[in-house]
Amino acid sequence: MNNLFLTGRINVGKSTMIKRIIEQLNIRKEEIGGFYTRPYIIDNQVKEFYIEPLNFNCKSTNIRDRMIGYTSDGIKRIGNTATFENIGVEILDNCIKNDFKLIIMDELGFFENTAYQFQRKVHETLDNKKVIGVIKPLSIPFLDSIRERKDVVEVEVTKDNRENVYRRLAKELMCRY
Structure with a gap:
């Protein structure tokens, strides 16, 4: 397993699982590149994403x-x-050029549907780095x-399986780092 992607319904805990797995790995924060997608909240509602x-x-x-979306x-x-x-490609170029042990891509979806240069850079990153996303x-x-x-493994996360998936993936990935 070179590249791991979690999938599942919204708010099931995929991003949280990535953070928990990283905490278990023997990797310093400075050795991790990539990106997270964050909600931008206006008047207590998610209106945009960055x-x-x-x-x-x-x-x-x-x-x-x-x-990246609204x-x-x-x-x-x-x-x-x-x-x-622009920024997405710059981030991934930085990941490829630097000696990061792990790249985070959280998350890939439909916002980048017509961002073809970014899509190519995602594939180039997957070719050259270990990715969790x-x-x-x-x-x-x-x-x-x-x-x-x-070189990609996709694992579905549900509320019912997330703890078992977390334990299994953390154990597998700890052997690699």
Whole structure:
């Protein structure tokens, strides 16, 4: 298993599981690159999403410059391709060029549907690094291209199995690091 992606319904604990697994591994924070996707809350509602890099200094510290998607009505979500093609590609270039032991990609989904340069950079990163990430449980060409890779293992997380999955993955991954 070179690259591991967790999948499952929203709020089942996929990102939390990644953080818990990392805590178990013998890897310092400085040895981890990649990104997390974070919600941007306005008036107690998730209105936008931004990319939060790990061990990479963006040119702008303003969260608004790192917006990857938004929702105006609380239902339909729209991606911001330019952020993926610029900041997303810069983050992944940084991951490839540096000697990180692990790359986090949390999460890959439909926002980057038309961010083709970013998609290519994701595949290049998977070719060259060990990745743990989250992938939305959707069948779209980009996500399917990741699932079809021979060096990718996808594990479904549910509320019922998450503790067992966590223990199994933490044990397997501890042997690798």
